[in-house]
Amino acid sequence: MADEVILxxxxxxxxxxxxxxxxxxxxxxxxxxxxxxxxxxxxLLLQMNPVHKKIPVLIHNGKxxxxxxxxVQYIDEVWNDKSPLLPSDPYERxxxxxxxxxVDKKIYEVGRKLYTKKGxxxxxxxxxxxxxxxxxxxxxxxxTYFGGDKLGFVDIAFIPFYTWFKTYETFGNINxxxxxxxxxxxxxxxxxxxxxxxxxxxxxxxxxFIVEIRKKLGIE
Amino acid sequence: xxxxxLKLLGGWFSPFACRxxxxxxxxxxxxxxxxxxxxxxxxxxxQSNPTYKKIPVLIHGDKxxxxxxxxVQYIDEVWKNNATSxxxxxxxxxxxxxxxxxxxxxxxxxxxLRYGLFAQDDESKKKYFDELExxxxxxxxxxxxxxxxxxxxxxxxxxFIDIALGCYLSWLKVKxxxxxxxxxxxxKNPGLVKWAEAxxxxxxxxxxxxxxxxxVEYAIAMAQGLAAAATAAPK
Numbered sequence: 001m002a003d004e005v006i007l008x009x010x011x012x013x014x015x016x017x018x019x020x021x022x023x024x025x026x027x028x029x030x031x032x033x034x035x036x037x038x039x040x041x042x043x044l045l046l047q048m049n050p051v052h053k054k055i056p057v058l059i060h061n062g063k064x065x066x067x068x069x070x071x072v073q074y075i076d077e078v079w080n081d082k083s084p085l086l087p088s089d090p091y092e093r094x095x096x097x098x099x100x101x102x103v104d105k106k107i108y109e110v111g112r113k114l115y116t117k118k119g120x121x122x123x124x125x126x127x128x129x130x131x132x133x134x135x136x137x138x139x140x141x142x143x144t145y146f147g148g149d150k151l152g153f154v155d156i157a158f159i160p161f162y163t164w165f166k167t168y169e170t171f172g173n174i175n176x177x178x179x180x181x182x183x184x185x186x187x188x189x190x191x192x193x194x195x196x197x198x199x200x201x202x203x204x205x206x207x208x209f210i211v212e213i214r215k216k217l218g219i220e
Numbered sequence: 221x222x223x224x225x226l227k228l229l230g231g232w233f234s235p236f237a238c239r240x241x242x243x244x245x246x247x248x249x250x251x252x253x254x255x256x257x258x259x260x261x262x263x264x265x266x267q268s269n270p271t272y273k274k275i276p277v278l279i280h281g282d283k284x285x286x287x288x289x290x291x292v293q294y295i296d297e298v299w300k301n302n303a304t305s306x307x308x309x310x311x312x313x314x315x316x317x318x319x320x321x322x323x324x325x326x327x328x329x330x331x332x333l334r335y336g337l338f339a340q341d342d343e344s345k346k347k348y349f350d351e352l353e354x355x356x357x358x359x360x361x362x363x364x365x366x367x368x369x370x371x372x373x374x375x376x377x378x379x380f381i382d383i384a385l386g387c388y389l390s391w392l393k394v395k396x397x398x399x400x401x402x403x404x405x406x407x408k409n410p411g412l413v414k415w416a417e418a419x420x421x422x423x424x425x426x427x428x429x430x431x432x433x434x435x436v437e438y439a440i441a442m443a444q445g446l447a448a449a450a451t452a453a454p455k
Contacts, residue, residue: 051324065316066320067319067323070316070320070323071316073315090294091280094291094293095285097290098285098287098290101287101290135271
């Protein structure tokens with residue numbers, strides 16, 4: 001019986017991008033269903049993620065898996081015949097989970113402050129985001145990828161936020177390349193990988209979308 | 221004698237440290253239990269967890285592992301031993317479901333409980349405790365589905381979700397003392413009432429969850445500290 005894999009997603013979502021990268025790395029064929037978050041949530045989304053009502057949701061043979069990092073681990077465990085995304089050693093695995101979780105806790109919420117807040121709150125957000133990137137730079141060290149020689153769990157967790165750098169830099173008035181050059185060179189290495197480049201939205205499109213959002217929220 | 225060279229930097233008051241203790245207990249592992257004073261963190265803690273400076277931290281030989289859910293999975297994966305002591309399910313989908321609910325518990329349940337307990341005004345308290353009630357209704361549903369009548373979220377034996385939620389029971393008892401209302405509504409959460417009893421009585425759990433009176437004292441001191449900090453904070 002052929003596997004039926006569906007990804008319920010939104011083009012802009014860094015979380016959805018993680019799952020797209022994982023599926024591409026494994027060469028898994030799937031149906032991509034775009035959920036337009038500006039409209040009412042579809043009945044499929046409400047049925048597949050009744051708890052959080054959020055994308056992305058991976059649906060494998062009718063069974064939903066929500067939360068992007070949980071879905072990526074699921075993909076790695078089920079399609080374990082090629083392109084491992086997590087290390088096989090339990091300690092290395094826990095190390096990867098720790099840093100992917102750090103990315104999850106810190107980047108989206110802090111980054112949001114740069115384009116939705118002003119004044120002190122925005123300043124605090126800027127400072128914190130640079131600190132977060134610097135810590136990640138330290139963790140990367142001299143490795144090619146966070147995963148070592150190949151793309152791994154932390155790379156997949158973090159790289160989608162590269163498409164938000166223009167947004168963070170423009171609204172936050174920061175220069176990520178200047179502050180964290182190793183992060184930029186790491187990101188550029190990642191996007192040379194086909195499974196990454198074809199899974200990420202265009203930086204300019206992300207930026208334009210946020211410009212629209214800010215107008216709607218009345219931020220200027 | 222710690223033959224496995226295991227140290228836990230934890231605290232009797234911490235539900236997160238308790239999770240690690242229960243996991244180690246399930247696997248029958250000896251370890252050195254170091255109780256941290258959060259007002260005066262040890263150098264070892266600060267060095268072992270420079271990112272968050274929080275407990276628990278598991279030190280296994282020269283390796284350090286942080287974040288309770290990650291530590292529990294590490295323990296489960298290193299000491300695979302046998303099926304009867306496994307904490308996460310072996311099936312990939314069941315594993316994903318367990319991880320999902322532990323993440324939900326650490327987000328929705330934990331935040332409603334702690335913000336409710338330490339809220340400074342009655343309106344906020346009510347808001348958080350109302351949220352907590354909603355979460356408990358959801359968890360009752362999840363319990364009924366996953367336990368399949370066998371007593372635990374993990375089925376016949378305690379699993380990842382049991383450990384994650386079970387370690388909050390002592391703090392739910394603190395809420396009972398603070399508010400005068402039972403931690404679980406027997407009419408709305410009959411499953412969770414039975415589960416809580418079974419969990420607390422489980423051999424791997426006994427002696428690990430803190431005594432309610434001791435934790436109440438600790439919580440009162442915490443609340444006083446938070447209130448003092450709130451009034452002292454510059455406007």
